Amino acid sequence: MTIIRNYNENSDDVLHRLHMSEVGSYPTKDIENTLLNAIEKTGLYPDPTSRELVEVIANYHGLQSDNIFVGNGLDEVIFLLCCAYLKHGKKAMFSDATYPGYAMSTNIHGGVGISVPLRDFHICVTEYRSTLQLNPDVTLAFICNPHNPCGTVLDRSAILELVRYFNKFGVIVVVDEAYIDFIGSEIYSVINDINEHPNLIVLRSLSKTHALSGLRLGYAVSKKENLSVIFNVAKALPFRVNAIAQKVGVIALKDKVRHQTIIDNSKGYTSExxxxxxxxxxxxxxxxxxxVLFNHRSVCDEFIDKLQAMGVHVRDCDLFGLPGWARxxxxxxxxxxxxCQALRKYHGY
Structure with a gap:
């Protein structure tokens, strides 16, 4: 297995960062001005409630402010979720070969992780139901939709079927929609179903289609009763979201043209x-x-090594439990x- 020296290395020999699922910066004059104004106030503590950002997010989704919990990236939101719900060895479910943060946060808080098999690189409703039947004491069930790192999608109706079924067992279903805007959130997202389903929590990120990975902004959307449990844990970290991120997040969410440009460009690259x-x-x-997830051994056995020698880093998905595959x-x-030049050069090498 090829091991990339650092998860997010910025050394001079990394010329092409294909391993981090980034979209670039897409600066605008409004964002630049917001950054400059925010820098002048870095000596002041940020708003611990992120009030302005919360209100903009709520308006963005047509929800209420008490339906929103903002975190320092989705990593922190997932961490706090596990801290709130997985005490005393409780169990969390998540699919095979998915984002490792679910398992890491589960383990750190003393929870027990239960892996659910994929079918043909897709999340499967039947597998989730069967796994729950074997583990009736599960507390949280994570569903990554679209799936990371496979890029596959589960229909909204299938997710809601699981949400209803899991509610019978008192299981909180956490649907991670970090990449949902790339596929048309109005068709696949369950974010507007939170008020009809008391056990549903939806996660969103500003790192992807809003291009703010470096500022770390993510949020959870759910009924007030679910979020209050997370808020109680988060009281230990009152200034979690920095002031610059709060201000730029507001601007990014309001800029629909920038948002669509990011989506169009990214989809164009992937399609090519x-x-x-x-x-x-x-x-x-x-x-x-x-x-895109691809089998790097179908190019040549040493393809990742050859890419790294060129300053091109890709995500070796051994970490996700997918040996031989890269994202x-x-x-x-x-x-x-x-x-693409490297693909053509080394294919069948």
Whole structure:
């Protein structure tokens, strides 16, 4: 297995960051001015309630402010969720080969992680139901939709079927929609179903289609009763979301043109790379997001090593439990060109 020296290395030899599922910066004059104004106030503590940002998020989704919990990235939100709900060895479910943060936070808080098999790289409703029947004392069930790192999607109706079924057992269903805007959230998202389902929590991120990865902004959406449990835990960290992130988040959420540009560019890059995979008969999973999972051994055995020698880093998905597979995403056309040239050069090497 090839091991990338650092999860987010910024050394000079990393020329193309295909491993981090980033979209670039997309600066605008409004964001630049907001950053400059916020920097002048870095000597002051941020608003511990993130009130302005919470109100903008609530308005963005047509919900109430008490339906929103903002965190320092989704990593923190997931961490606090596990802290709130997984005490005394309680269990959490999540799919095989998914974002490792669910398992990490579960383990750190003394919970027990239960893995649910994928079917053909897709989350399967039947597998989730069967796994719950074998583990009736589960407290949390994580569903990553679209799935990371596979890029596959579960229909809204299927998710709500699971939510209703799990509610019979008192299980909180956490639907991670970090990548949902790439596929059309109005069709697949369950964010507007929270008031009809008392056991539903939806996660969203500003790192992806709003291009704010460096500022760390994520949020949970649910009924007030569920979020109050998380708020109680978060009291230990009153200034979690920094002032600059709060201000820029407000601007980013209001800029619909920038948001759509990010989506269009990212989908264009992904589509181009998938076309090259098809033309070279390289195994990959058709993706609905800004990243693609492919079998790097179907290019050549040393493909990741050859990419790293070129300053191109990709995500080796051994970490996700998918040996032989890698995930790639693209910030620029230059990233796409360099990667596709390498594919053509080393395919069948």
């Amino acid at each position: 790379v998938m076309s090259v995979f098809r033309s070279l008969d390289i195994d990959f999973i058709p993706s609905e997001t800004n990243f 790639v995403s693209f910030i620029s056309q230059s990233d796409v060109d360099v990667f």
